[in-house]
Amino acid sequence: MILRHVREFDYVPVISMIDDWRGGRHMADMLPKLFFQHFQDTSFVAERDDQIIGFLIGFVSQTYPNQAYIHFIGVHSEYRKVGIEKRLYE
Template identity: 55%
Template sequence: MEIRSVKGSDYYAISPLINEWWGGRPMSDMLPKLFFEHFTNTSFIAEKEGEIVGFLIGILSQSQPDEAYIHFVGVHPEYRKNDIGRLLYNQFFDVVNQNGRNVVRCVTSPVNKSSIAYHTKI
């Protein structure tokens, strides 16, 4: 498993996966290309044998100097429960700590029960 920073071209690989990974829910419009171009230091891709199996898109708040925000996280359905989410979050938390931030915020949809359960657990 390799965790690396996102790059602009990753948008074209991830965008079509989003709706698929969310069971057909129309979600890809929530993640425009600008995140892959302007937040490369705080956004990460998980790859296994060259295949994208997860991603985390995060930012350091520009208006709240102690805060960071996780905008979008996804893990391939066949790779869930393999600590990929934990690895991505830990990578983000490392960057957050290195930048002197001590608050991380995120939101999820009320219908996304697995996301709520995951975030409650961590």
């Protein structure tokens, strides 16, 4: 597994999978493209065999710079409970 910073071009693959990863629950509206454009330094993607298997979108508070906010985390259902969420948070 490879962890890297999110890039703008990750938006389409993530947004096309997120509803399926959440059991068909409509979540795509909660994840606008601006997060992939403006929070790349504080957001991450987990890849395996060149496929996105997880991601975390977050940012540092402008008001309290020693605090961060996790907006969204998603992991492919086949890869849950193997520690990907923990690695993304770390």
